Amino acid sequence: MKRREFIASAAALLVSPRRSWAQGTPRRIGVFGFLDPIAREAWRSGLREKGWIEGKNLLIEYRYAETPDRVPTLVAELMALTPDLVVASGPQAAVALKSATTTIPIVFVAVADPVGIGFVQSLSRPGGNMTGLTTVVPGNFIGKQIEILRELVPGASKIALLVNRDNPMQRQILADEVPRTARELSIALLMVEATTAEELDTAFASAAAQRADAMVVFGDALTVRQAPRVVALAAEHHLPAIHLFRILADGALVIYGPEIPDLFRRAGGYVDKILKGIKPSDLPVEQPTKFELVINLKTAKALGLIVPPSLLARADEVIE
Known part of the structure; x- marks a missing residue:
């Protein structure tokens, strides 16, 4: 081969990957866990905002x-891909992925306390191959939900907590936040468990x-997938x-919690940064910026409850 041809061939090999990328060679990512239709569309919207x-x-x-x-298996x-x-x-999906790889970057969405559960070293410096977005600001979230319930049900002294012990984040909350909340509010908290639809x-x-005077329904994939059943059982x-x-x-x-679609939309930003070369360990974990209080007056009437004006004034949405 002539010297000029050799140089030309070598140059072509060097620029080929870059040219292929410029032409839009697709990147491949995986998503593990349940996404309801609203969350899935928000996720896709967040990716589109970043050009993906x-x-x-x-x-x-x-x-x-x-x-x-x-x-x-899944x-x-x-x-394998x-x-x-x-x-x-x-959190269940995050635990499964964490056990499967220490090298592939993992972005978690909707994990209440990633530090407490051991996913990251700290919110500001995650370390390792995981980062993402939390659902709450850890510490007293259950207490806030109970306070809202007691405004709706004055004198409530016994509140049931619907939990899924297969959810590692809920086990963490049960061990730490729940006992503290019961002491601080001088209230009896009863645990009732469901890990399958039938157990609801x-x-x-x-x-x-x-x-029980009222109930706090802990959120996870089970209660989201079975939303109509959960609502019907509460009414029954x-x-x-x-x-x-x-x-x-x-x-x-009543609903009180983070705007979940916003978390999935923001996850698109993590995907964009990691695909462009930033390591998960250098991306701080973000907390929710939007919380919603939604009150259903029709359901309140069916339960014989009067919603106080002070609570209505704080609501982001009132369903009539």
């Missing part, structure tokens, strides 16, 4: 395990049998209940 179009310059592999026994499928990064929707019926029946057992996620507002008495 699903199916064009970004290939996204979605996996969601309906039952825990499917988790290892996580292994994602890892060697994605540029993976997104975890909720038993959990609500147990709360009613123990004469005449239990005033407060929920975390806006998706339950159609029929639920």
Whole structure:
């Protein structure tokens, strides 16, 4: 080969990857966990804002395990695709991905206390291969929900907590925040558990049998997927209940929690930065900036409750 031809061939090899990128070679990422339709559209919107179009310059592999026994298989499928990064929707998904890789970047969304659960070293300096967005500002969130319930149900002294012990974040809250809240508010907090859709019926029946005055429904994939059932059971057992996620507002008495679609939209920013070369350890974990208080007056009337004007004045939305 002539010297000039050799130089030309070598130059072509050097610039080829860059030219391929400029022409829009798609990057591949994975998403593990449940996304309701509203969250999924917000997620896609956040990506579009950063110039990433699903199916064009970004290939996204979605996996969601309906039952825990499917988790290892589906996580292994994602890892086998060697994605540029993976997104975890909720703490169960984040735990599964964390166990599967220490090298592929992980962006978690909707994890209440990632420091307490051991995902990151601190919010400002995550360390490792994980970063993302929390659902609450840890410390006294359950207390705030209970205070709202007691405004709606004056004199409530016994409140049931609907929990899913398969959710590692909820186990953390039960061990730490719940006992402290019970002491500070001088209130009895009863745990009723549901890890499957079928167990929801038993959990609500147990709360009613123990004469709970109201209920805090802990938010996770189970209660979101089963939103109509959760709302119907609360009505059936005449239990005033407060929920975390806006998706339950159609029929639920009261919602107080972060604007989940906003978290998924903001996750697009993490994807953009990591795909452009920034390490997860250098991206601080972000907390919610938008919280919603939604009150359903129709449900309040059905439960025989009078919503105080002070609470209505604070509400972001009142459903009539």
